[in-house]
Amino acid sequence: MPAIRLSATEIEAALASSDLSAWRLKNGKLHREYRFANFVDAFGFMSSVALHAESKNHHPEWFNVYGTVIVDLTTHDCGGVSARDLDLARTMESFAKRATRS
Amino acid sequence: MPAIRLSATEIEAALASSDLSAWRLKNGKLHREYRFANFVDAFGFMSSVALHAESKNHHPEWFNVYGTVIVDLTTHDCGGVSARDLDLARTMESFAKRATRS
Numbered sequence A, B: 001m002p003a004i005r006l007s008a009t010e011i012e013a014a015l016a017s018s019d020l021s022a023w024r025l026k027n028g029k030l031h032r033e034y035r036f037a038n039f040v041d042a043f044g045f046m047s048s049v050a051l052h053a054e055s056k057n058h059h060p061e062w063f064n065v066y067g068t069v070i071v072d073l074t075t076h077d078c079g080g081v082s083a084r085d086l087d088l089a090r091t092m093e094s095f096a097k098r099a100t101r102s
Helices: A009-013 A039-056 A083-101 B008-015 B039-056 B085-100
Strands: A025-027 A029-035 A061-065 A068-072 B024-026 B029-035 B061-065 B068-073
Touching: A009 A025, A009 B029, A029 A083, A029 B039, A039 A068, A039 A083, A039 B039, A068 A083, B029 B085, B039 B061, B039 B068, B039 B085, B068 B085
Parallel strands: none
Antiparallel strands: A025 A029, A029 A068, A061 A068, A061 B061, B024 B029, B029 B068, B061 B068
16 A cells, blocks of 8 residues: 655654654654663664564665764655554554663 | 774775775765665665674664665774774675675
8 A cells, every 4th residue: 555645744643642742753754862871772773673664665864973863754755744653653663662671 | 902093094095905996985974875675685685794893892884675785884983994994894794795695
């Protein structure tokens, strides 16, 4: 099923929900900056996300240096943000909470 | 042992060697853009590098989207490029060759 591009209003409504409050729309992409205690926590998080992303065939754009992971999510198929990006953002939030706890 | 900042001349001499010919100096950092066939190859490469980087306590700055991995190397301690960056660049080249082959 092709991805459907969400409107700015739809995206803002989703980002207003408590589970995605740390995300914002930046340059047309879902944007979030994570700060982990160190590289092991940061790359452990990225590895969890990578396995999930590959299984969904929906991958992030991300930058990492030491404990910092900066993420931008967009859906190439529809040229914007789709429900797939919201799903991936929610999964990343749940993985990040685990990483912080360990 | 603290890292020693290399001069531009020393860096250019190192980059002229055949094993680092794909690297260049950009914004004061060692820079290289890798293109892998897909995300599995790209993240597999990153995972190998991550384990090595952590063992050396010397980590890259890198950006990934799908099969692309863009790397910048610098040494925080000395505020420039050191032999540690050249070593990491050479290790990344050897890991990238393996990834491409698989």
